[in-house]
Structure formats: structure tokens, C-alpha cells
Amino acid sequence: MFPHLFQGLDISEFHGETCELAKHTHVSFPISNKRSYHPFHLIHSDIWGPSTIPNISGACWFVSLIDDCTWVTWIFLLKQKSDVSIVIPNFHSMVQNQFGVKIKSFRTDNARDYFNQTLSPDFRSQGILHDSSCVNTPQQNGVAERKNGHLLNTTRALLFQENAPNSYWGEVVLTATYMINKIPSRVLDNKSPVEILKSFYPHFRTSNGLTPRVFGCIAFVHVHSQHKDKLDPQAIKCVFLGYSSTQKGYKCYNPSARKFYISADVTFTENKPFFPRSSLQGEISMMKYSPYESFESLNLPHVSTHGDEEPKSSEPESSDSITPESPKFTTEPVSSPIPASVTRNFPQVPKVYSREKVIPKQKQVQESNSDLGNEITVRLYPPLYTQPGETSTDSTDNLDLDLPIVVRKGTRECTNRPLYPLSHYVSFKHLSPAHKNFIVSLNTTIIPNTISEALTKRE
Secondary structure, eight states: OOGGGGTTOOGGGGOOHHHHHHHOOOOOOOOOOOOOSSTTSEEEEEEEOOOSSOOTTSOOEEEEEEETTTOOEEEEEESSGGGHHHHHHHHHHHHHHHHSOOOOEEEEOSOGGGSSTTHHHHHHHHTOEEEEOOTTOGGGGHHHHHHHHHHHHHHHHHHHHHTOOGGGHHHHHHHHHHHHTTSOBTTTTSBOHHHHHHHHOTTSOOOOOOOOOOTTEEEEEEOOGGGOOTTSOSEEEEEEEEEOSSSSSEEEEETTTTEEEEESOEEEEEEEESSOOOOSSSSSOTTTTOTTTTSOOOOOOOEESSTTOOTTOOSOOOOTTOBTTBOOOEEOOOOOSSOHHHHTSSOOOOOOOOOOOOOOGGGOBOOTTOOSOOOBOOOOOOOSOOOTTOOOSSOTTTSOTTSOHHHHHOOOHHHHSOSSOGGGTOOSTTSOHHHHHHHHHHTTOOOOOSHHHHHHOOO
16 A cells, blocks of 8 residues: 555565465466477376276276377276276386387376385386375376366266266276377367377377277177077177277177177167167156156056955945945955066056945935845945035044045035135125126126137127
């Protein structure tokens, strides 16, 4: 506010211990655009996991290895996090054998899995410098962190697009890595990472020669003659999951058999996903692809008080063992066209119960066209609602507790007798005769309820 008061003073003299304790913040990280001049001089690495849902192969982690010069990425799925001590030495041996160079530096975070009794001696024996980030400072390993974020974004997009289960995430990560390595990048002057690597090693084979396919589509894998009979299917319906890193073939998976197939004899239906698509925001009905949509509705069970007797049977019935005081409920079997294997997962429909009462002998009704001379019982259903002024013929004390609560509650007193009758507050006494006649005539006007009634009214 008053700069002239601080002229000639050193600002650093005003920074004391109190200011540091009260205002201390993170140090800013400068943007670094430096890259190595040769492949495999510097390798970035990071471990992702564990996943709450294991992959179909049993993996719960993956480790990423990124070359600082070309940005080519290698992904290895891990069943145990400690497997990283096996993957990294094997990767170093592959680089030495295929490219004829040694890894000079290895940059990771401060995870303890990079500092164990296997990796640390191996780095020292190979002369590899192991650079690690400080505690709680992932920015120092930003290349690997951003690469993992890019891979996970692509993985989620593929899973959502093809409606694949989350247990396929490991295969999706491998396929996402395969695509990213072949897609041009603005940072690499609109070249793909594989192109940059091939410029250093022209004789290195960077492509398997397979035509790219749509992830998650239907794939039909040919069954060879030694694995089938003459009348067996000639192909197996699978889901396409990616490309093999060691064979010139497509990687397909059969969910029912839980088996992988790597084959070049595959035909694809790329416009049709293997997993049916579901609605994301409710635009499409969830039953669009339901396997139960063609089933008929369930027939609700009928409850009778006459044992195994059919409810609409015209046979004479006896009421010797049935009294109104001790009703006996039996449920008839449900006839449903749905197989038992499906009804186990079908939503349960609540049963609807009804009570039958037997009229005393002096009031029982006899069939007019029956010549058997036997009395029949009349089925009475307790009314759910009663008109004002009427009382229910059934007492709630005599109703069985198995009946629905709506039936057992009966009719409330307030529905029979209004608390505030309209006639006590509205009167025609102060209206003129003409106005009174107009109000009364409104009751004679019939308003049609259907289109057919409206068409008959010419006025």
C-alpha cells in the first residue's frame, strides 16, 4: 500500500520462521520439453493397481515402460505386484538382444517394489542409473503418470463403447497401447511412436501385417478338422480383444468356454458388438436387448378356500369341513411358459390373495339349472372401498393376517362421513333466479368421455 516505506530495504529480511510455518507451499515445477537423443537411454516406468476387478487372465496390476526418445510404450500385466522384479530384467534383455543397446537410466516413483533385493542389485550390475521421485511428488515422474492416464482414458472409452464387462480391462489396456503406439502425435511432429523408433532401426519389424479391426466386435474363429466332427459347427463365436504380440494372429475370447483363441482364420462382423449395448442416460429402454422380452406375463396364483378345487369349476362342492371362522388357504400352481433356468433370475411378482366365504345354509344359493340337489358356495370378496353410508360386511378383526394390508384396513370413517360438508358453506340463497337457473342447468349438460360419444354430439 505504501511502497515508498520499503525503498532501500531487502525484502528477504522480512521472511522469518513464522511466515514459513504459516504460508509454506509446494515448489512450482517447470515445464520440461527435453527428450533423449537416442532410444533406450532413459526409460520411464510406473505401476498401476490394484484393480478391484481382476482381469479375465487373473491380473490385477500392470507396469508401463516408456522410452523417453520415441515414446513407444510397453505394457505388462501382473498377477502380483512383486512380478515387476521379473518383468524389468526380462525387458532389459530383450532390448539388448533386439536393438543392441543397453538401458542407461531408469526413472520411477518411490514405490518400494522398485527397491528390492532383485532389482537393485541388477541395476548396479548392469550399470543402470535408477532415478526415483521424492516422496509424495508424482510430478517428478510425470511422463509415466500422464501415459497411464492416457491409457486409462482410452480403456474406459473402449469399454463403454462396446459395453464390455470391466473384467476385460487388462486386454483393453493392451489393445489401447497397441493403437497409441501407431497413432501420430503432435508432440512427435505428427509421427507415430513406432515411426520414430523405425527411423533409428530401419530393419526392425514394427508391424505384424494384420488389418486393424473394431475392438469388441463379433469374431468367428475357424475350427480345424482335428477338433470337430462332421456335423459340428465350423466356427466358434467369440469377442475380438486385440492382437498377439508373439504370433501373427488375432486374439479372440470365448466367454462361455473361458478360452482364448489366437488365429488368422477369423471373420469379423465389425458393425455388430458382441455385448449388447445398454442405454446410458435412459434414452433407450433397458428391455430392448433383454432375453426375457418375448416371454408372456406370469399368471398370478389364485387363492381358494376349497382345497385343490378349480375356482371356476362347475362341479358340486361340499362345505362340511370349511367354516367362516377357520378358513383354509391353498395356492394353485402357476402356469408359466418361462423355463425354470430363467425364472431363477426373473423378478418376483407379489401374490394376490382373495378370501372366499361360505353363506350359511339358510342363505346359500342353489343352481337353477342343476339337477344334483347339492348346494354351492358363493364367493365373496371383501370390498376395498365402500360407498358413503354403507358399512363393510367384513370386520377387520375376522380377516386373516395373510391378506394384503389394504384389505385388512377396511374403509376409514372419514370416507363415509365428510368432515366439512359442502352444503354447510355454499348456498343458492343469495343468487338471482336467472343465475340460479343457470347453475342448476349445468348439471344437465353431459360431457362426452370418449371420441365416439363426442362424434355423436352434433352441438
